[in-house]
Amino acid sequence: MVAADIVWMLVSSALVLLMTPALAFFYAGLVRSKNALNTMMMSLCSLGFAGVAWALLGYSLAFSDGNGVVGGLAHAGLMGVDLAAKGTIPHILFMAYQATFAIITAALISGAIVERMRFAPYLAFITVWTLLVYAPMVHQVWGGGWLASFGTLDYAGGTVVHINAGAAAVVAAWWLGPRRDHGRKAMLPHHVPSTVLGAGLLWFGWFGFNAGSALAANNAAALAFVNTLLAPMATLVVWTLVEVARTRRATAVGAATAIVVGLVAITPAAGFVPPIAALAIGAIAALPSHFALVWRARSSFDDSLDVAAAHGLGGTVGALLTGVFASKAWGAPVDGSLGQVGIQAISIAYTLAWSGALSLGLLALIGKLTPLRASARDEALGMDVSQHGEEAYTTGEGAILVIEGSKS
Amino acid sequence: MVAADIVWMLVSSALVLLMTPALAFFYAGLVRSKNALNTMMMSLCSLGFAGVAWALLGYSLAFSDGNGVVGGLAHAGLMGVDLAAKGTIPHILFMAYQATFAIITAALISGAIVERMRFAPYLAFITVWTLLVYAPMVHQVWGGGWLASFGTLDYAGGTVVHINAGAAAVVAAWWLGPRRDHGRKAMLPHHVPSTVLGAGLLWFGWFGFNAGSALAANNAAALAFVNTLLAPMATLVVWTLVEVARTRRATAVGAATAIVVGLVAITPAAGFVPPIAALAIGAIAALPSHFALVWRARSSFDDSLDVAAAHGLGGTVGALLTGVFASKAWGAPVDGSLGQVGIQAISIAYTLAWSGALSLGLLALIGKLTPLRASARDEALGMDVSQHGEEAYTTGEGAILVIEGSKS
Amino acid sequence: MVAADIVWMLVSSALVLLMTPALAFFYAGLVRSKNALNTMMMSLCSLGFAGVAWALLGYSLAFSDGNGVVGGLAHAGLMGVDLAAKGTIPHILFMAYQATFAIITAALISGAIVERMRFAPYLAFITVWTLLVYAPMVHQVWGGGWLASFGTLDYAGGTVVHINAGAAAVVAAWWLGPRRDHGRKAMLPHHVPSTVLGAGLLWFGWFGFNAGSALAANNAAALAFVNTLLAPMATLVVWTLVEVARTRRATAVGAATAIVVGLVAITPAAGFVPPIAALAIGAIAALPSHFALVWRARSSFDDSLDVAAAHGLGGTVGALLTGVFASKAWGAPVDGSLGQVGIQAISIAYTLAWSGALSLGLLALIGKLTPLRASARDEALGMDVSQHGEEAYTTGEGAILVIEGSKS
Amino acid sequence: MKMIVAIVRPERLGDVLEALYRAEVRGLTVSRVQGHGGELERVETYRGTTVKVGLEEKMRIEIGVSDSFVEATIKAIVEGGCTGEVGDGKVFVLPVERVVRIRTGETDTAAVTPIRPE
Amino acid sequence: MKMIVAIVRPERLGDVLEALYRAEVRGLTVSRVQGHGGELERVETYRGTTVKVGLEEKMRIEIGVSDSFVEATIKAIVEGGCTGEVGDGKVFVLPVERVVRIRTGETDTAAVTPIRPE
Amino acid sequence: MKMIVAIVRPERLGDVLEALYRAEVRGLTVSRVQGHGGELERVETYRGTTVKVGLEEKMRIEIGVSDSFVEATIKAIVEGGCTGEVGDGKVFVLPVERVVRIRTGETDTAAVTPIRPE
Numbered sequence A, B, C: 001m002v003a004a005d006i007v008w009m010l011v012s013s014a015l016v017l018l019m020t021p022a023l024a025f026f027y028a029g030l031v032r033s034k035n036a037l038n039t040m041m042m043s044l045c046s047l048g049f050a051g052v053a054w055a056l057l058g059y060s061l062a063f064s065d066g067n068g069v070v071g072g073l074a075h076a077g078l079m080g081v082d083l084a085a086k087g088t089i090p091h092i093l094f095m096a097y098q099a100t101f102a103i104i105t106a107a108l109i110s111g112a113i114v115e116r117m118r119f120a121p122y123l124a125f126i127t128v129w130t131l132l133v134y135a136p137m138v139h140q141v142w143g144g145g146w147l148a149s150f151g152t153l154d155y156a157g158g159t160v161v162h163i164n165a166g167a168a169a170v171v172a173a174w175w176l177g178p179r180r181d182h183g184r185k186a187m188l189p190h191h192v193p194s195t196v197l198g199a200g201l202l203w204f205g206w207f208g209f210n211a212g213s214a215l216a217a218n219n220a221a222a223l224a225f226v227n228t229l230l231a232p233m234a235t236l237v238v239w240t241l242v243e244v245a246r247t248r249r250a251t252a253v254g255a256a257t258a259i260v261v262g263l264v265a266i267t268p269a270a271g272f273v274p275p276i277a278a279l280a281i282g283a284i285a286a287l288p289s290h291f292a293l294v295w296r297a298r299s300s301f302d303d304s305l306d307v308a309a310a311h312g313l314g315g316t317v318g319a320l321l322t323g324v325f326a327s328k329a330w331g332a333p334v335d336g337s338l339g340q341v342g343i344q345a346i347s348i349a350y351t352l353a354w355s356g357a358l359s360l361g362l363l364a365l366i367g368k369l370t371p372l373r374a375s376a377r378d379e380a381l382g383m384d385v386s387q388h389g390e391e392a393y394t395t396g397e398g399a400i401l402v403i404e405g406s407k408s
Numbered sequence D, E, F: 001m002k003m004i005v006a007i008v009r010p011e012r013l014g015d016v017l018e019a020l021y022r023a024e025v026r027g028l029t030v031s032r033v034q035g036h037g038g039e040l041e042r043v044e045t046y047r048g049t050t051v052k053v054g055l056e057e058k059m060r061i062e063i064g065v066s067d068s069f070v071e072a073t074i075k076a077i078v079e080g081g082c083t084g085e086v087g088d089g090k091v092f093v094l095p096v097e098r099v100v101r102i103r104t105g106e107t108d109t110a111a112v113t114p115i116r117p118e
């Protein structure tokens, strides 16, 4: 074991953990204030439900020996996950680092269905999704499964995390249907500073996500780190300029979105491409996501917080460009080539199919047991009051204390 | 000295420092908006007052040679605290790491007396408390004092920090008496997202608190880290399910509280128990704290932000369970046993007595010099305006600029 | 290369990056709500514009071989910035660490001209300023330029960052002129908790700024870290006491400001002075900045968020006191002396002249191409709506959805 | 001249404004209020504390109109604001003695006819 | 029909609502306002800037009642809202010409008698 | 007794208050409202969504005055609130039947003369 590697993975795990509360703020700022807490809770509770599911079962399905598609049960209940070395760090630390990925991936999906999905089926969905869809996907790419052997390049989760969550988001948004006010009323972000805070903390945490994926304190980590710094910078510049060109005004919501898109795009490439390519990837990725967002807002497809445009599409562009810019000189196992782009494309298509089909089946199943959508009344009243019995910002006026039982 | 250990302790110190602003947000979200800044300032000023007191005197009382109860003055004024190694890190770094603990512990108490205690006596209280109550307690547990020899297991401060602060909170809430509106009016959290932000940042910072307590980048740090990840996950799941069972709705304030309770409970056990036990400790700790909170809200005892229920009781449960789950195989000095639970119980009782008695005496003394409570008028007006002459959220309407002196 | 040093520089780079979003919150809380997003965007977009400018050209101007004033073009376009070691870390990581400094320095200036400067010329200004004013200054102090040979002590950027930005802020505020409401209307901070959040995150990030400047995980890093902890504590205590003495009330805005002033003051001294001197520097620095702030508010000089008082003056006091307290025993190249104070004073004067003159010229030039100031109407309406077409906090009431094009 | 004060549901505000627009009522002032009427009360829980929230979010619309517009205005509000469920709100008509346009000092009917800027 | 407009202290709102409830006054609308009266002015300081805040937080209650309820309503408000210190607020009674219930289109007295949902 | 309701620009509120102060009008109540009149509409963009914001921030001032003060009050408001550009707002004068001071129960003129605390 290497002490410096342990430190870096401790830090990286903490950073990735922080991404989930960060996402809670990023998302919550974009919804209406009557749904702010519900949106936050969708991320927050992933910390509990996806996290515990991962520790008890998901980790084993992802990383214990199995077949090309899914791992076994050797590590179920954290069996055999101990202080012995896995690579250069304790096995438990590797498990914990991976847990933070599982949590954020599940939370990402919520952006597609906020402001209308009931909370209980949501919890059920992300818990099972983590085990059924996410863990096998991890196994296939990083756990010795078939995509690993197939030659897919995915440094830190462009496929596993972002395209995977993006595909689930698309089917979830489609299966649940649009919010009742979608396309009829203006639904504005109620608290843009929240979204900016989320973007800032996401960037900070993403260093752990990408550079931590080196699993060691070495050149690869440094490269992944630097690329994670450079790509969003370029996205931010291009996005801002595109907005100015289109509407004469750069927006703060746009800037926050650009940062996330840049981060997503560099994720599969982070440790494989030279820094100058990171700038290029960031710059290029701005365009498809920007226009997808604009198009989506005018369509009747209500992927409410644009998980598909930001994560699905951003991840796809990043994964394809990884096939272009990968460089052996900078640590990639192969150099970029048309062939590699083909491999990337097939992997993307497979991931979309895998996640789309299974997520849809899962939603349909849960929908059989309990309604997925809130009633029209609850949706109009707001999910905070209807699902959680509380409000994000209260003055307490007109609230009357109810004393249950006697006072001691 | 070991470079990797230095890095880890630098990071851990920064993380623990961040916990105090995080606490400011956690607490401030729970009060009414007219008291938001006062609540924040109670944490923020601990960074100054408890911090300076610690550096100039507290550190010496805690960690220089002394008797079984309190250290000496050998390190007063940072004398002899230099770049030489203490363990594997520079002595000054060890002092700094400990300073961040002193700061957060003092700040924790404020949750019991917000919305009514005058600011000046509060500052006096936490400053003297750090020296008189906290520093000796540290000496007794970690500085070679009698609890260390007695065999108390307290990995990262369940006793020293949480039970200690919890006991002070109880006596402070009792001595000051309830807020004038307590039990009469509904006093709702004015800004739940603040509380969620605080909880997220506290979790992030707590990795430094618990895993940093290994004072090195080793297996113990990794174990403490992983347990600090797992326990709150389990608490969150159980808390959510209990809320659903009781009221059919999981709340965001509840989720934020659950995270803190889980973190508190794992603190004494972090480096001593296997990960699966961390899940158990987190899950179990949810119950007493949850029901204590519910009971407290209906009682006339106004520990306003439930320091006793979250930190006192959470810490107690954690300390007892440390006696149950401690495992030599995972690095504890002894295995869990009934005897060890007894030792833990005695230590808890001693801490409650120590902190309760001294804190009460200190409050009584300060109360002789200056009134501890704000006047009824100031309390009704709000502590922000009455104590600090400012408001958290202003529009500036109706505010008239006063120009003192001439314009240059 | 040293793995532990890589880890520390990865962490430090992430921490310094976080300072820019933190600054966005610190500043945004202090303005009126109608300008909140514009103020945030001024920091946020520095992450893109100053960042990309630094990567493509600024780094080369600062750190490649050149003359005493400015570097060359050897590293333009990141040429030759690769995985080879620079000191004990990969060259790219050194570049990235320095990039985070460039970004925050440019963003600092915005505090002087918020609530009135048009966004496009602002972006142009900070982009060119990074290349023309900042990069050469870095070269002169840290890149082997003349101030380095002259003997200036500047551990982490008191001169390069804070005095430099402070001077630019002064001329920018003066050149643009005061806000139209300045001295006429009360302009209150619209969201003090934002400012407190910013201050908390700035402190956290500043550990990377100062202790990262050791560029290694060693005693110097530990010392810089500890001093960065101690100095703001002392500033906070003194500031609070001064406020109480003057107005009988300590304010939260004051506490947040004090933290920043303490951080600025210790920056040039961090790795050169003993911890007890850090407490002294922090305590002393509170006074001039406090009174400068009070004086400024009554003057007609509208450095809106007091960049000059906090960063310019705080940095100056810190730089001078570095000349007093520097100690070879604690790692400084020379001991403090009157001579060294003189050297510091000359360097300060030079920096003020350099930055003041060039910044002014640059503003004048840009002002020739496009108006720097928003129209009176836009200023009254608010910069968020006029520059960015969005609002920070919306309810959506009265907003009517505009459907462009047909729905799919 | 009359002052029409209407309390409506926030989610119907858009429809009411549209209906008013179609009825050629231009000038109006809106504010956020909280109302208590025959609506069901809401229960919320914060930590152990349970509260009953008896006030619902509503929007208050205030419209100064010349007498001939009163009927049309009321009709538009009822049309736009009606859902048929308890809590739809009320319209009050109050007499007004004088209206002054601040910009010009014009009074009465002249004061409430908005002049579109070109 | 009358419109009763009362300005009260925020901390007395609960008591006023309770008193109104006991007086069987059901429908009402509340909003946050800021008032200036005989109250002392507050001084606040933000960085170097000192400001005098002449406006105090108040709550405004608006109640449409039939004539026979006017006395009882005023009495309830005064009872619930009185602390005896400067700043307690005022009650204004304005004539109302017409009331319409948006849900049903009913007018006048019928419009202000809330129908409890069962 | 009259109730004067004025809608003014937020940025002119200070001037209006000052003018009222000079006109010796002491008691008043202010609230934040959003108005729609002849003002230009604002366009905002959030991600792909474009919205037209037809409501402008305004301040609403409510002043109960005895009849003899009406002229002076209107004059002060017009003076303080006028910029000459579209959107300056309106003043409405409504009849009031009764005023009660909550603190003392005094009615009518006595109720609106603020008593300065010494």
Ligand SMILES: Nc1ncnc2c1ncn2[C@@H]1O[C@H](COP(=O)(O)OP(=O)(O)O)[C@@H](O)[C@H]1O
Binding pocket: D007, D034, D035, D036, D037, D038, D039, D056, D058, D085, D086, D087, D088, D089, D090, E026, E027, E028, E029, E030, E062, E063, E064, E065, E101, E102, E103, E112, E114, E115
């Ligand atoms: N008498 C009244 N005076 C003032 N506002 C009222 C009155 N009655 C109802 N309101 C307002 O109208 C809203 C809806 O009233 P409610 O009586 O519940 O509806 P409905 O007329 O459909 O029965 C209330 O929330 C309140 O804001």
Ligand SMILES: Nc1ncnc2c1ncn2[C@@H]1O[C@H](COP(=O)(O)OP(=O)(O)O)[C@@H](O)[C@H]1O
Binding pocket: E007, E034, E035, E036, E037, E038, E039, E056, E058, E085, E086, E087, E088, E089, E090, F026, F027, F028, F029, F030, F062, F063, F064, F065, F101, F102, F103, F112, F114, F115
């Ligand atoms: N003439 C008035 N018109 C409108 N509102 C008034 C008037 N006078 C007082 N108010 C409101 O009543 C509140 C308390 O009034 P004040 O005169 O201070 O109380 P008191 O009646 O106890 O002397 C003020 O803050 C203001 O909101």
Ligand SMILES: Nc1ncnc2c1ncn2[C@@H]1O[C@H](COP(=O)(O)OP(=O)(O)O)[C@@H](O)[C@H]1O
Binding pocket: D026, D027, D028, D029, D030, D062, D063, D064, D065, D101, D102, D103, D112, D114, D115, F007, F034, F035, F036, F037, F038, F039, F056, F058, F085, F086, F087, F088, F089, F090
């Ligand atoms: N008929 C009306 N009833 C109520 N409020 C009105 C009316 N007309 C205008 N207002 C208020 O006055 C504000 C300015 O009105 P507008 O007609 O644009 O100004 P101007 O009188 O300068 O033409 C509006 O935003 C609205 O708040």
